[in-house]
Amino acid sequence: MAVNLTPDPIVADLARRIAEFVRDVVIAVEEQQQGVVRSEELRGELQRAAKEAGVFAPHASRKFGGYGLDMRGRAAVFEEAGYSLLGPLALNIAAPDEGNVHMLEAIASPEQQERYLRPLVSGDMRSCFAMTEPAPGAGSDPSALTTRAEKVAGGWRIDGRKWFITGADGAGFAICMARTSGEPGDQGGATMFLVDADNPGMELVRHIDTLDESLYGGHAELLFDNCVVGDDAVLGEVDQGFRYAQVRLGPARMTHCMRWLGIARRAQDIAVGRAAERRLFGSRLAELGMVQQMIADNEIEIAAARGLILQACWELDQGGSAAQSTAIAKTFCAEAIWRVVDRSLQICGSLGVSGDVLLGRFLREVRPFRIYDGPSETHRWAIARRVVRTYDRAAAE
Structure with missing residues (x-):
């Protein structure tokens, strides 16, 4: 079946309006804040402006006030939002809330959706996804999950430690992955729990100082100590947490790629503008062969990244796991986007490393993406295993 690369007219119009909103409203705030927002007041102002522009929470279903976009539709609009570091926050499509919206729509009960999903989509509440743990x-x-949940009267008691939990500071609730059966190393036995932020058994231990700073709420270490929740806190079914995580992780990897692709385009635009205006050695910088090669390589990698994203999104829209295509796209995008931003900074020279443009900030923000959502090495290992398995099956037949 052919992959249709032409966006739906509604999606194309939405992407255009998002692009205008980001350029007219968000970038000015981004430049003033150096790409980092820590104020709830400023977050609220950006999101109110997005609501007034009619571009808020486009990923959510129409039932909850969004546009009900499929993954290919998200690819177009998320890239435009990602043209600014603060665009996704303004539109309420930043991690981890965006991925949690996707998962809650697919898994949560009607009661859980009203309690957690609706205020999450409206921007009245934030969330975090607590799966990663210290070694x-x-x-x-x-x-390797070690956090445990034991059955108690009327509910569950969760005990364990989580870290690198994005957005935990100020989140209204956490989706906590805990082991309800088996031992670390077992492939099954995990369950997801909805834990309210005011639960005395969940403590924010510290903020982790990281290279990146633009993700709202930072990255935190959480302690679950005698954290008791009711039976109604179980998200989905008991012992099915790893299976449910795949509902979130594949699409979330792609939406990360979409947003960072917007930053790659922004970096390229800054570099091309500088190269077209700066004169050196009797000509414009853009007329020097080495600079032209860097500009061309940026264009090639941006186009290739977009193509891999669309391929993976198409497979996800068909209802498949798209495990191989999402792994390929995530690995390539994480590395290609870094190269695009790095070349752009190089083209701009001393301006690029200064605070007068945000290329240095972009470079710091995109570098961790080669680790977040699975390191490139882990994805390469999984990609190779699938290729070899396919060969072995074909040889056996």
């Missing part, structure tokens, strides 16, 4: 716990290998 030797869950990380690149989720089956």
